[in-house]
Amino acid sequence: VPELNPEFSAELKKAITEGKALFGDQISEDYAHDELALAMAFPDVLVIAACADEIVDTVRLCNKYRVPLVVRGSGTGLCGAAVASGGLLLDLSGMNRVLELDEDNLCIRVEPGIMLMELTEYVESRGLFYPPDPGEKTATIAGNISTNAGGMRAVKYGVTRDYVRELEVVTGSGDRLTLGGRVAKNSSGYSLKDLIVGSEGTLAVILSATLKLLPLPTVIVSLLLPYDDIQSAIETVPKLMRSKCAPTAVEFFERSTLLYAEDYLGKKFPDSKSAAYLLLTFDGQSESEVEREYTEAAELCIDAGALDAFIIATEERRDAVWSARGAFLEAIKASAGGMDECDVVVPRAKVADFIVFSHEIERKLGIRLSSFGHAGDGNLHIYLCRDKMPDTEYREKLAEAFRLLYEKARELRGKVSGEHGIGLAKKDWFMLQEPAVSVGIMRSIKSAFDKNYILNPGKIFD
Ligand SMILES: Cc1cc2nc3c(=O)[nH]c(=O)nc-3n(C[C@H](O)[C@H](O)[C@H](O)COP(=O)(O)OP(=O)(O)OC[C@H]3O[C@@H](n4cnc5c(N)ncnc54)[C@H](O)[C@@H]3O)c2cc1C
Numbered sequence: 001v002p003e004l005n006p007e008f009s010a011e012l013k014k015a016i017t018e019g020k021a022l023f024g025d026q027i028s029e030d031y032a033h034d035e036l037a038l039a040m041a042f043p044d045v046l047v048i049a050a051c052a053d054e055i056v057d058t059v060r061l062c063n064k065y066r067v068p069l070v071v072r073g074s075g076t077g078l079c080g081a082a083v084a085s086g087g088l089l090l091d092l093s094g095m096n097r098v099l100e101l102d103e104d105n106l107c108i109r110v111e112p113g114i115m116l117m118e119l120t121e122y123v124e125s126r127g128l129f130y131p132p133d134p135g136e137k138t139a140t141i142a143g144n145i146s147t148n149a150g151g152m153r154a155v156k157y158g159v160t161r162d163y164v165r166e167l168e169v170v171t172g173s174g175d176r177l178t179l180g181g182r183v184a185k186n187s188s189g190y191s192l193k194d195l196i197v198g199s200e201g202t203l204a205v206i207l208s209a210t211l212k213l214l215p216l217p218t219v220i221v222s223l224l225l226p227y228d229d230i231q232s233a234i235e236t237v238p239k240l241m242r243s244k245c246a247p248t249a250v251e252f253f254e255r256s257t258l259l260y261a262e263d264y265l266g267k268k269f270p271d272s273k274s275a276a277y278l279l280l281t282f283d284g285q286s287e288s289e290v291e292r293e294y295t296e297a298a299e300l301c302i303d304a305g306a307l308d309a310f311i312i313a314t315e316e317r318r319d320a321v322w323s324a325r326g327a328f329l330e331a332i333k334a335s336a337g338g339m340d341e342c343d344v345v346v347p348r349a350k351v352a353d354f355i356v357f358s359h360e361i362e363r364k365l366g367i368r369l370s371s372f373g374h375a376g377d378g379n380l381h382i383y384l385c386r387d388k389m390p391d392t393e394y395r396e397k398l399a400e401a402f403r404l405l406y407e408k409a410r411e412l413r414g415k416v417s418g419e420h421g422i423g424l425a426k427k428d429w430f431m432l433q434e435p436a437v438s439v440g441i442m443r444s445i446k447s448a449f450d451k452n453y454i455l456n457p458g459k460i461f462d
Contacts, residue, residue: 004067007065008064011061012061012088015054015057015058016049016058021045022047023045027045027046030075031084031091033080034077034078034079035077035136036079036341038079038425039423039424039425041083041084041085041086042086043088044086045087045089047089047091049090049095050094052207055090055207056174059170059205059454062088063173063452067087067454068084068086068087068088068454068457069084069087069088069172069454069455070087070088070089070090071090071142071205072084072089072090072091072092072093073093073113073140073143076136076139077147077423078420078421078425079426080423080425081146081200081201081421081422081423081459081460082201085458090205093140094113096111096113096114097110098110098122099111099208101122101123101126103128106128106212107165107182107210107211107213108122108128108130108211108213109208109211110208110209110211112140112141112142112207112209116140117138120137123213124216128216129214131153131158131214132150132151132153132160132163133153134149134160135151135326135329142206144160145197145198146196146198147198147421148198148421150377150379151374152325155241155247155249155376155377156247157214159419160197163211163212164193164210165181165211165212166180166181166182166209166210167193167197167204167208167209170205171203171450172454176207179193179196180192180194180210182210198421199460200422200456200459202456202459203449204449204455217284218284219284219289220248220282220283220290221281221290221311221312221313221318222280222318222321222322223278223281223282223294223297223298223311224270224277224312224321225277225278225279225308225309226307227305227307228276228307229275229276230275230355231355232276232304233278233375234351234355235352236301237252237351237375240297240376241348241376243300244293245297247281247293247297248281249374249376250374250376251280251325251372251374251375251376252278252279252351253277253371253373254275255275255277257331257370260331260334261324261325261331262324263331264330264331264335269320270312274307278301279322280294280297282294328381332370333383335370336368336386339384340402340425342405342406343379343418343420344380344382344405344406344414344415344416344417345378345379345409345415345417345418346378346409346412346413347412348378350378350413354408354414355371358380358382361401361404361405367384367394367397367401368385368387369385369401370383370385374418379419402429406429410433416429416433417430423460424458427458427461430460431462442461
């Protein structure tokens with residue numbers, strides 16, 4: 001373990017609740033990786049913060065002694081962004097309180113470490129709705145904000161960024177400030193709050209977040225649409241989006257992915273005979289409106305080649321179907337003996353081209369690519385599975401498959417990451433595709449927030 005400056009360690013111990021600053025081999029291996037565990041590294045010191053003042057003191061000390069600092073929520077990220085190689089790791093998962101519910105302004109202020117499932121339960125039990133719905137419900141809200149998480153309902157409601165009204169932060173340079181405001185509109189200068197969203201802990205540490213809420217929809221119905229092939233399924237999507245159906249979610253998956261989920265969960269899906277599926281959801285406040293939407297969507301899909309349209313109206317069936325959808329990542333992971341992921345986003349009308357291309361790569365390189373994704377917003381999750389391949393062969397095939405996939409995404413005018421972020425895992429691809437001028441501006445923004453480059457150094461770009 002590299003030596004920390006003893007004065008830094010002594011000051012840190014004074015600033016932090018006793019027993020909550022852990023050094024060297026006191027730090028458990030859980031902190032050495034995130035969910036995909038592609039990057040493995042230990043910090044020199046772990047701080048488990050109890051309150052905003054402790055966070056601010058920690059950041060200021062790290063800035064004073066130039067100690068690199070990585071913030072961590074639940075560590076469920078998928079690209080190594082929350083992994084610290086030396087320096088200080090700041091765990092905020094214990095700071096999970098609701099600070100204020102402002103029903104008149106339809107917003108809620110929370111601590112950074114509240115889990116998405118805790119937030120959802122809190123607001124829904126009061127008839128309110130926080131729409132962003134990324135698959136991992138144990139992730140923290142600050143983790144969601146820092147990766148600008150998307151999820152299933154982005155088609156109708158947008159992504160995390162669209163729900164962040166105000167952020168209280170401490171910058172890497174140690175300034176504590178509030179960005180944005182509890183207002184529905186804001187044309188007052190640069191939106192610094194929006195720079196923090198998606199910045200993966202490289203600009204500031206989020207101390208609290210004020211989020212926009214909506215009234216909770218009372219009627220929710222899903223539609224499961226089997227198809228003979230993935231191309232016909234996905235080619236339906238632009239037609240759906242042009243119609244007046246307004247789906248909340250438009251997910252696609254292939255039979256192979258579904259079978260892994262059935263195996264993984266030990267449960268049968270309502271239908272698993274067809275080659276490909278679309279899974280749609282509709283929500284609203286009136287039965288008649290939702291019924292009009294899903295009926296129109298079912299007709300449209302059947303005209304476009306769907307073999308059937310299963311209406312999933314009861315909460316029990318909906319949970320069964322969506323919990324299978326929610327388990328896809330874990331199910332593929334369990335089947336793969338090692339995997340890496342590609343989370344590209346392409347224009348919605350190009351998703352089918354991208355999937356067909358990924359099948360070509362699968363055949364050409366002899367590597368299994370399992371995919372599913374958010375067809376309604378062009379965001380695909382493609383998992384490159386190791387199976388029983390020897391290490392060197394897997395690494396070579398992985399590199400070539402990634403090269404081809406990211407080149408194709410660029411050709412289709414897509415982006416390297418739709419919702420999981422860049423972190424460490426996708427940094428090289430991001431640097432390759434992002435114009436040098438844009439990266440230069442990002443570096444200047446980083447220096448403005450974090451003049452000594454202490455926050456999450458080496459992540460997103462060099
Ligand atoms: C099974 C599974 C399914 C998923 N499905 C989806 C999906 O459908 N859609 C989607 O968008 N994403 C999805 N994700 C990714 C998910 O959104 C992220 O894992 C999550 O947002 C990270 O939250 P976390 O609390 O675990 O953050 P961590 O992994 O701990 O950290 C993630 C990033 O946030 C930064 N960070 C954390 N807290 C703070 C803070 N207080 N201030 C500043 N920076 C901070 C970290 O430094 C790091 O850069 C999925 C992940 C899994 C494992």
